[in-house]
Amino acid sequence: MLHRRIDIVFGTRPEAIKLAPVAAALHAQGMAVRLVATGQHRDLARAAVDLGPYETRHLDVSPMADPFTYAHSCASAYAAGNLPRPAMIIVQGDTASAYGGALAAADLDLPLAHVEAGLRSHDRANPWPEEDFRIAIDRLAALHFAPTELAARHLREEGCDDSVHVVGNSGVDALKALLATLPPRTGPRGDERRLLITCHRREHWGEPLADLIAATIDLAERHPRLHIDVALHPNPAIGQAWRRALERTSPVRLLAPLTHRQMLLAMRSADLILSDSGGMQEEAPYVGTPLFILRRRTERPEGIASGQLKLIGIERQRIVEEVEHFFASPRVRRAMINGAEPYGDGRTGPRIAAIIAERLALSSLPARPRQERPAASL
Structure with missing residues (x-):
């Protein structure tokens, strides 16, 4: 010993x-x-x-x-x-x-x-x-x-x-252990679609975050059957920006900061995730939910190479176009859900x-x- x-x-x-x-x-x-x-x-x-x-x-x-x-x-x-x-x-x-x-x-x-x-x-x-x-x-x-x-x-x-x-x-060690304790995943929900959004990176404060919020409002207004959840970061300035902009946009649900278990449940129940989080880039392939990376660069490209992640930046028009294309194409959705373990x-x-x-x-x-x-x- x-x-x-x-x-x-x-x-x-x-x-x-x-x-x-x-x-x-x-x-x-x-x-x-x-x-x-x-x-x-x-x-x-x-x-x-x-x-x-x-x-x-x-x-x-x-x-x-x-x-x-x-x-x-x-x-x-x-x-x-x-x-x-x-x-x-x-x-x-x-x-x-x-x-x-x-x-x-x-x-x-x-x-x-x-x-x-x-x-x-x-x-x-x-x-x-x-x-x-x-x-x-x-x-x-x-x-x-x-x-x-x-x-x-x-x-x-x-x-x-x-x-x-x-x-x-090592995050995959923790992830697999926690996923094993979650209840079974629910089946299809007809034509209902769910989008989960998170954003917290320091380089996205200000105008980039405003672009993301505007894209979220665009999607909510154009697609009333798209259920959008925004998981807020503990930073109060980020939460305030979302609340001010979405005050009258009822289809968008703002979630208080989530525990790790709650976040995994939210990721698993979504059809698509938009996030700038490095940890969520690593977790999404194992949860089985496609993720669009809200960044211009990523230090975790292995998930892109496996087809489970896509780098789209954080510009308003590009976000709306990519999300609409994803939900309009069953082929694209199927291709992003596979059994690869890139991390x-x-x-x-x-x-x-x-x-x-x-x-x-x-x-x-x-x-x-x-x-x-x-x-x-x-």
């Missing part, structure tokens, strides 16, 4: 969901897991999963407008917490909390493992600032857990070789735990060479 402590740093609900299978697998390998919650999403992250039999520390860094400043504050709070030194820090994805955990590992000369490493849109503005965060985290990591072969190729092209492991996406098979957590256990047992995992701490923006 290994008795090496692993710190898992997270701050958002998606991170909590995707890191839960990793924590459980590490615990099963006999390693001591300590969860370090930054507080980026506060109650949402804490309520997202059963945090299990682990020691948990809460940094509770106050939310800040500038994500880079928040990341540096998380790193400083970690150091100030005087936590017993772990054997390794693990972070997931591309959030300010993940970057903060990576900075803490660099400051303390600790090995860093990056779960979901290597995703690239090759456009710093889409998504922003996540593209910058993910690249910076990968530069600091000693272990890169890539979800797909494409992500691994990005990392190798950037000079990471022996540290890259293709393991799948993993649901066994990522055990793969990651086995690799970490082997490396720690061999004591062969040095930290990356110490670098100067990046400035407050990249």
Whole structure:
């Protein structure tokens, strides 16, 4: 049995969901897991999963407008917490909390493992600032857990070789476990059609969101038998924008922020999803609902290659045209529903735990060479 402590740093609900299978697998390998919650999403992250039999520390860094400043504050709070030194820090994805955990590992000369490493849109503005965060985290990591072969190729092209492991996406582990607990999917509803919409990305605040809302109103007015649900993000500014515009548009239903289980039920009951969410891009193929990506770029193109996702941007006319074409063409709908699993098979957590256990047992995992701490923006 290994008795090496692993710190898992997270701050958002998606991170909590995707890191839960990793924590459980590490615990099963006999390693001591300590969860370090930054507080980026506060109650949402804490309520997202059963945090299990682990020691948990809460940094509770106050939310800040500038994500880079928040990341540096998380790193400083970690150091100030005087936590017993772990054997390794693990972070997931591309959030300010993940970057903060990576900075803490660099400051303390600790090995860093990056779960979901290597995703690239090759456009710093889409998504922003996540593209910058993910690249910076990968530069600091000693272990890169890539979800797909494409992500691994990005990392190798950037000079990471022996540290890259293709393991799948740990979010699929959590997703499959939760899908198994849901009631059976209901059958056809005649000619009734359901559309689910979500939008929260920072680069879409303002005019892009206004375009999406206008397209939603167009669709509601032109297709009275189309049932439209908008799942609101916890950010109050986004909810206010929708409420102001849809005050008199009764066919559109605004849903309060949903739990992960509630969101999966909403996704499964829809015929089509419009979303800018990275997590929903990963989940939709497994739920079995086609998804149109409301972005100009995506760092998750594997679902597009499998035919289950389509990148359409976030312009009003294009949204309306694409949705109408989808519902008018049974052939298009059938082609987007298939059994491909583009982001993993649901066994990522055990793969990651086995690799970490082997490396720690061999004591062969040095930290990356110490670098100067990046400035407050990249």
